[in-house]
Amino acid sequence: MALVNENFLRLPGSYLFAEIARRVSAYKTAHPSHRVISLGIGDVTRPLAPAVIKALQDATLEMASEETMRGYAPYYGYDFLIDAIVQNDFKARNIAIGADEIFVSDGAKSDTGNIGDVLSTDNIIAVTDPVYPVYVDTNVIAGRAGHLADGRWSSIEYLPCTVKNNFVPDFPKHRVDVVYLCYPNNPTGTTLTRAELEKWVKYALQHGVLLLFDAAYEAFITEANVPHSIYEIEGAERVAIEFRSFSKKAGFTGLRCGYTVIPKELKAFTDTGTEASLNELWQRRQATKFNGTAYIVQRAAEAVYSPEGKKQVDETIRFYMENAQIIKNGLDSAGLKTFGGVNAPYIWLQTPDGKSSWDYFDYLLNGLEIVTTPGAGFGKSGEGFVRLTAFGKRDETLEAVERIIHSRKT
């Protein structure tokens, strides 16, 4: 008799986006001719850069001929992509990350979800609240979360990010082993300055804590005092793993490519106190469970770093960040309170009049025909907020903001 991993049964249903879809669909059915604008889902809308398309086409043609076709890709990525990553994402910022510390993958969701494979189930983990749900759910599946009571898992330490602490989490009150940090942040769109991240690295060094740093939105940073990589901070190579993705940076959500950095200096321990290299364990894990990212996709990712590719990708990012500005300035001018949107494509809107996330979501949907994401879906501290994304079309973004401004005047 096959027994299931009962941890899956403990997971609450993926309530958030299913419930949003249900409410939106009900509204559209009742009002078929109305124009409902979505600023809800965190997916890109702009087409891939021409340089990326060209690389995909060229690589596809290589696959058509016996001389140039490629079979299994190397487990950790092709040298051409790893070299481009080392050069552009690290050397160009004076960060000494070696080619053998980069692991190319099919995206940051897989890697942030799978990293737990190389970590003991006895680790105590901490997450910010609100949080990207992958960090929590994968720890539930692994059996690290305890039981769910009142929206929180008993064995997970939650670090609230609120207006009061300006969305900069305090250090855990209890001993923890692993902390997930996502900056620039999804869902709040806020980030940590260099000085703030330095404090986290210092804390991790002092307490022997592993930082899992998700930098999926690094490309959206506009301010000089915000680090693009945690390895800009001295000592981070001894305490941090960094996750990167081409999804938001270059519109690869449907193409799938990302990478993870695990420095060789990063050590963890066995039960009896023997040091073990996380870089080596991850090599083993990937070689066992992953057969590489598609060749044509890695060529496409390489093209992101070509001179034309950089220019085209930057243009698209600028377009999204203009959307972010339009949303933020518009809502602020309407007397609403917003956070984020400066170094990330998300605006975290505090609901007016103390409305709950879902009540305000319903008001925006039924009253103004705008879809957002209720902050409460990302954790307890997300209550009283909704998330708006800057990934929408320009005319729809402008119209949504106009609708909100108009509604505040009448």
Ligand SMILES: *Cc1c(COP(=O)(O)O)cnc(C)c1O
């Ligand atoms: C979108 C996103 C990712 C990227 O996931 P991919 O699997 O690379 O598409 C990672 N982390 C966060 C917080 C995200 O919002």
